Amino acid sequence: MRLQTKRLELIPYSPEIIEAAINDKSRIESLLNLKVPEDWPWEEVLDAFPVFAELASDPTQQNWGAWLIIHSLDKTIIGDLGFGGKPDEQGKVEMGYNIIPNYRNQGYGFEAVQALVNWAITQPNLKKIVATCPADNLPSIRILEKLGMHCVEKTPALLTWEKGV
Template sequence: MPEFKTERLEMHTLTADMMAAVLKGGQELERIVPFDTGAEWPLEVYKNLFPYKIERFRDFPSENDWEGLIVDKTNKKIVGDMGFKGGPNEEGVIDLGYSIIPSCRGKGFATEMGKAMVEWGLNQPGVKKVMASCSPDNSASIRVLEKIGFQPTIQTDDSIYWLYY
């Protein structure tokens, strides 16, 4: 993923080596990145995916081009992560996913970087649409996706599926 900036944030590539450092624990990640990693990142649900993602990134290096760390420009703290879950599928659809650490929620970070990521994603070869999904109970993510410009398309008991047109 190319590194880019918004008004308050920076996007930096999240590599397999970074994920492996997180899994080692302690301050391993801070030894290889110039960011304040803090104690809140990554969220446990995302960290649990790291073994799978490490293997995928090593087997399919191009998938690494689609995920990154969100860093606050003012203090160089990791405030979250965002990406497109491995790149476009056979129909040219990319699937946006993200998480923001609890102490940085409600500040508009997901919306700000989400808008930039959607714009970047739609300019990549082979990409035709951007989708996202969230739980119907996740009112914060619903607001973020609406602010980015996604439209709900399908709702089940477990998920709302969104498309960006």
């Protein structure tokens, strides 16, 4: 499954894409016919690849893991987004996202996250989406506000946001 927006395409990670991202990024270029920027993936995304691989390999978790954000015109990976797995017993999922620096502050983050949230709210058993962001990350705060999420917890370093569906 892929999601298309006006300027972006969202592609779920597969085990093959994850293996290539870890071991040989040039394979992604040939697998998906995309440009792979030098500054992708981020260290924190690399650290999460074992979890992404587990989710991508589990048919019950299909599409509830990580997704690539592709700039349609440039045919370039510009970020990642996704969930930490399917909704839990309370119907809650945690969402995260990141855009590479050259593509920030152009509306791509909101466009990508909105598309994934729009897909997620059509899925059974989902009741709440949760996201966290650094307290000083104003672009992320704006994205979460535009999505209709509400800040439910504040620490000096981190904000926690929720959206009921």
